[in-house]
Amino acid sequence: MSNTHPIGLFDSGIGGTSIWKEIHSLLPNENTIYLADSKNAPYGLKSKEEIIELSFKNTEYLLNKNAKIIVVACNTATTNAIKELRKKYNVPFIGIEPAIKPAANQSKTQTIGILATKGTLNSDLFHEKTALYSNVKIVEQIGHGLVQLIENGDINSAEMQELLESYLKPMIDQNIDYLVLGCSHYPYLIPQIKKIIPENIKIIDSGEAVAKQTKKILEDLKINNTSKEKSWQKFYTNANPHVLEAILDHNLAVFEKDF
Ligand code: DGL
Numbered sequence: 001m002s003n004t005h006p007i008g009l010f011d012s013g014i015g016g017t018s019i020w021k022e023i024h025s026l027l028p029n030e031n032t033i034y035l036a037d038s039k040n041a042p043y044g045l046k047s048k049e050e051i052i053e054l055s056f057k058n059t060e061y062l063l064n065k066n067a068k069i070i071v072v073a074c075n076t077a078t079t080n081a082i083k084e085l086r087k088k089y090n091v092p093f094i095g096i097e098p099a100i101k102p103a104a105n106q107s108k109t110q111t112i113g114i115l116a117t118k119g120t121l122n123s124d125l126f127h128e129k130t131a132l133y134s135n136v137k138i139v140e141q142i143g144h145g146l147v148q149l150i151e152n153g154d155i156n157s158a159e160m161q162e163l164l165e166s167y168l169k170p171m172i173d174q175n176i177d178y179l180v181l182g183c184s185h186y187p188y189l190i191p192q193i194k195k196i197i198p199e200n201i202k203i204i205d206s207g208e209a210v211a212k213q214t215k216k217i218l219e220d221l222k223i224n225n226t227s228k229e230k231s232w233q234k235f236y237t238n239a240n241p242h243v244l245e246a247i248l249d250h251n252l253a254v255f256e257k258d259f
Helices: 017-026 048-064 075-088 100-106 124-133 146-151 158-173 186-194 207-220 241-248
Strands: 007-011 032-036 069-072 093-095 111-116 137-142 178-182 202-204 233-237 253-256
Touching: 007 017, 007 048, 017 032, 017 207, 017 241, 032 048, 048 069, 048 075, 069 075, 069 207, 075 093, 075 124, 093 207, 100 111, 100 124, 100 178, 100 202, 111 158, 137 158, 146 158, 146 186, 158 186, 178 186, 186 202, 233 241, 241 253
Parallel strands: 007 032, 007 069, 032 233, 069 093, 111 137, 111 178, 178 202, 233 253
Antiparallel strands: none
C-alpha cells in the first residue's frame, strides 16, 4: 500500500535544508514539508527545556499537516530532545547526530575534530556517544556565531572567514585528519572551510546517512510513497523567506507563516 502523506522535517532555521536535499535526492517520489524555525534560531544557545518545548511545537505543526514520519534535521534538537519526542508522540522520528563513528573508525592520526553548537556539545546524548570512542582524541569546538551569520545570509562574509579560521586552526594544529560537521547548517560552509584546512583532512557530515536511514525506516514500516503522481515539496518559515529561497537554490514553494 502506498502512503502519500509527507515526510516532515524541522530545524532551528534554514540549515536543515542540507538534510532535506539529501532526502529529496534519494527519495524524489516522497512529498515533504520543511519547517524553518528561524525566528527562534539559534537553538544552540538555549536551555534543554527550551529546545524540548520548541521541538514539541514544531512536531505538532508537522503532525497537523499529516506528516507520516518526522526528521529532526537539527543536531541540537536531536541531542537535547529526541528522547522526549519519542516518548510523547506516536510517530517515527529520525534524528541527526554528529558522525563521530565513521570519523573515529577511519582516523589514522587518532585525532578527530568536531564543530557543533554549544547545545550539542554539552548534551548528555553527545557525551554518551563520545564515551564509546575513548581510543580517539576528540577536539571539540563550538561554532559560536556561525548559525547566526548563515541565517542572515552572510555565508561569504569576511566575518565568517575569520570565525572559521579561529575555530579550525587550533584543530589543524592538533593534527586532526577528520573534521565532523555536527550542525546541519555547516555543510553550507564547506567551500569556505576547504580554503582553510589542508587537503588531507576529510570533512564528514550526517546528511547522506540520515537520508539512507529515512529510506530504510519508510520501507521497513511500509509507509513509503509508491504513487506515480509527481511529488510536492513545501517549505515554511517564520522569518525572512528570501534567505530560505536563496539557500534552496530551486524554484520551490516557500511560505511565510507564524508558528
Ligand atoms: N542546525 C542546527 C543544528 O544542527 C543549528 C542549531 C542552532 O540553531 O544553533 O544543530
